[in-house]
Amino acid sequence: MNRRSVVSEADLSRRKYVLAAGAAGLSVLSGCLIGELESSTENGTASPEQPSAAGHSSPELARWVDELSRPPTVDPVGTRDGQPYYEIEMRETEQKLHRDLPATTVWGYNGQYPGPTIEAQQGEPIYVRWSNALPDTHLLPVDTTIHADDVPYDSTGVRTVTHLHGGNTEADSDGHSQAWFTRGFQQTGPTFEKKDYYYVNDQPPATLWYHDHSLGITRVNVYAGLAGLYLLRGDHEQSLGLPAGEYEIPLVLQDRSVNEDGSLYYPSGPTSQGETANELPEPSIVPQFYGDVSVVNGTAWPRLSVEPRKYRFRILNGANSRYYNLELRRYDESTGETVGEGPVFTQIGTDGGLLSQPVEIETRLELGSSKRADVVVDFADYAGETLLLHNNAPAMYRGVTEKSDPTGSLTDIMLVDVDGSVGGTDTSRIPNSLTEVPKLSLDGVDNRRYLPLVQSADDDGRPMFLLGTEENPSGWRLTDPVTESPTLGETELWTVANLTGMSHPIHLHLVHFQVLGRESTEYDPATDSVDPDTLRDPDRAERGWNDVVSVDPGEVVHLLAHFGEYDGLFNDQTGTYMWHCHMLEHEEHDMMRPIEVVPGTDTAQRNKDSKQPTTDG
Numbered sequence: 001m002n003r004r005s006v007v008s009e010a011d012l013s014r015r016k017y018v019l020a021a022g023a024a025g026l027s028v029l030s031g032c033l034i035g036e037l038e039s040s041t042e043n044g045t046a047s048p049e050q051p052s053a054a055g056h057s058s059p060e061l062a063r064w065v066d067e068l069s070r071p072p073t074v075d076p077v078g079t080r081d082g083q084p085y086y087e088i089e090m091r092e093t094e095q096k097l098h099r100d101l102p103a104t105t106v107w108g109y110n111g112q113y114p115g116p117t118i119e120a121q122q123g124e125p126i127y128v129r130w131s132n133a134l135p136d137t138h139l140l141p142v143d144t145t146i147h148a149d150d151v152p153y154d155s156t157g158v159r160t161v162t163h164l165h166g167g168n169t170e171a172d173s174d175g176h177s178q179a180w181f182t183r184g185f186q187q188t189g190p191t192f193e194k195k196d197y198y199y200v201n202d203q204p205p206a207t208l209w210y211h212d213h214s215l216g217i218t219r220v221n222v223y224a225g226l227a228g229l230y231l232l233r234g235d236h237e238q239s240l241g242l243p244a245g246e247y248e249i250p251l252v253l254q255d256r257s258v259n260e261d262g263s264l265y266y267p268s269g270p271t272s273q274g275e276t277a278n279e280l281p282e283p284s285i286v287p288q289f290y291g292d293v294s295v296v297n298g299t300a301w302p303r304l305s306v307e308p309r310k311y312r313f314r315i316l317n318g319a320n321s322r323y324y325n326l327e328l329r330r331y332d333e334s335t336g337e338t339v340g341e342g343p344v345f346t347q348i349g350t351d352g353g354l355l356s357q358p359v360e361i362e363t364r365l366e367l368g369s370s371k372r373a374d375v376v377v378d379f380a381d382y383a384g385e386t387l388l389l390h391n392n393a394p395a396m397y398r399g400v401t402e403k404s405d406p407t408g409s410l411t412d413i414m415l416v417d418v419d420g421s422v423g424g425t426d427t428s429r430i431p432n433s434l435t436e437v438p439k440l441s442l443d444g445v446d447n448r449r450y451l452p453l454v455q456s457a458d459d460d461g462r463p464m465f466l467l468g469t470e471e472n473p474s475g476w477r478l479t480d481p482v483t484e485s486p487t488l489g490e491t492e493l494w495t496v497a498n499l500t501g502m503s504h505p506i507h508l509h510l511v512h513f514q515v516l517g518r519e520s521t522e523y524d525p526a527t528d529s530v531d532p533d534t535l536r537d538p539d540r541a542e543r544g545w546n547d548v549v550s551v552d553p554g555e556v557v558h559l560l561a562h563f564g565e566y567d568g569l570f571n572d573q574t575g576t577y578m579w580h581c582h583m584l585e586h587e588e589h590d591m592m593r594p595i596e597v598v599p600g601t602d603t604a605q606r607n608k609d610s611k612q613p614t615t616d617g
């Protein structure tokens with residue numbers, strides 16, 4: 001069942017109100033919206049020929065002329081304390097994104113875009129030295145007013161810091177946004193602690209990824225190419241018989257805009273998007289970014305050849321702002337038309353690891369920015385056919401504004417050619433039972449928080465989104481005092497209420513949470529209790545460990561998060577982490593807040609008792 005099909009009338013009336021409020025500020029981006037406010041929020045499939053949000057159109061590129069490439073895996077360079085030690089250097093490089101485009105200057109980990117895949121094993125810690133060999137100045141427009149009090153924009157060198165997204169990681173290795181460093185560690189940010197990051201890998205096997213998280217320039221650092229996958233594997237998971245080796249393929253989905261000379265295009269401000277704006281800084285941050293070129297694993301509109309058998313795909317939404325809502329469709333390449341349904345996605349895992357049971361995705365696979373899906377697709381019935389990986393998520397996802405979306409959908413993502421015959425016998429399988437996912441329950445909750453997502457404006461009158469609390473529903477800035485200080489060993493209920501005009505993918509560092517359920521923003525934390533029986537259930541594919549949750553406009557999502565080891569899974573950590581919207585333009589301005597995990601009274605004993613787990617979840 002698609003949870004979105006069960007929105008009450010009350011939801012809808014409330015939704016109109018909040019959307020009207022939220023849309024006002026968005027007009028800076030997309031011009032006149034008011035006539036569209038009453039239109040339905042159903043997804044439409046817009047023409048892919050529409051220009052990008054920035055009023056910039058990338059050159060016409062022939063589709064499906066380049067093969068999909070697979071990011072290489074990276075080997076350790078040695079050991080440290082008996083554990084694998086990696087050195088991964090960020091540097092500028094030139095890379096062909098498309099046959100007909102000149103090479104594009106990108107930034108890549110080890111000079112590769114996307115970065116090389118780190119393959120780690122559950123229970124085996126690794127060290128990584130992320131080093132910075134980037135040029136003195138940025139490749140893309142940088143708005144020096146964003147966190148201007150905390151960021152030395154006038155100093156030489158590009159600031160970077162790498163966050164392992166989904167890692168249950170010690171705070172000093174988490175990639176705090178102010179733990180940045182410049183080339184050769186010449187200059188370091190106020191929370192910088194160490195050069196060699198330590199990943200304990202004491203969590204269920206999962207599809208993690210790493211990316212830049214540097215304060216004020218995360219959006220442009222990631223856009224320049226600083227992102228890669230981190231696959232945490234486990235003995236149990238590897239014994240399941242899932243498709244493996246050449247039949248396991250990562251798909252890093254991104255949208256980009258390019259210029260005729262092949263260079264990356266990123267808008268220097270909303271004024272360059274064709275709107276009238278007040279006097280804005282130059283460059284100025286844009287509220288959202290939507291590119292008009294689909295890039296998968298660093299190649300524009302690629303095609304992939306598969307055998308008619310099962311494949312495992314590790315799909316990451318690595319886009320700055322864009323949502324993807326995916327399905328495979330039969331495709332007639334001579335007409336460019338889709339001609340029927342293709343194979344379904346069988347989802348076996350989400351952000352934090354395997355689901356307990358496989359889930360057939362009956363509608364579409366929704367991925368907000370930074371969300372991962374571990375899926376199996378069986379191409380056996382499609383021998384000799386061509387399939388299109390099709391997206392119908394508009395920009396400004398699930399807001400009324402999506403109908404006036406100036407970018408349209410980026411509908412065509414990737415082409416899949418299914419060979420006429422299978423190379424060998426397909427012995428892979430999808431077991432009915434994948435793992436045990438211990439349940440977090442409302443009964444075990446020690447502390448509750450109400451966290452509204454709200455729209456605001458900055459001193460220049462630019463729209464911005466903030467995270468609030470029950471005490472301050474109008475929202476906090478990033479550098480306001482810490483308001484979320486969970487105690488190690490405790491379980492919390494986080495009630496996230498979206499009072500803005502579009503969906504936001506909300507990400508917590510450190511912990512993986514479970515989605516208890518959803519209701520409308522009629523919910524009042526002062527008077528209403530949370531009754532699981534009256535909530536809309538989480539999507540079936542959400543019933544595992546998540547670190548990103550999509551919160552639609554007018555919607556409240558109740559999350560259960562346990563801080564520390566839980567039922568033999570995860571590990572105890574204290575210190576400062578972040579939580580934020582993962583639309584990078586939102587995170588930067590200013591939809592990000594600290595989490596300070598504080599020790600509990602029995603923490604010392606728990607640390608003494610904790611052991612490396614021998615099972616994977």
Ligand SMILES: [Cu+2]
Nearest residue numbers: 504581583586
């Ligand atoms: Cu957001």
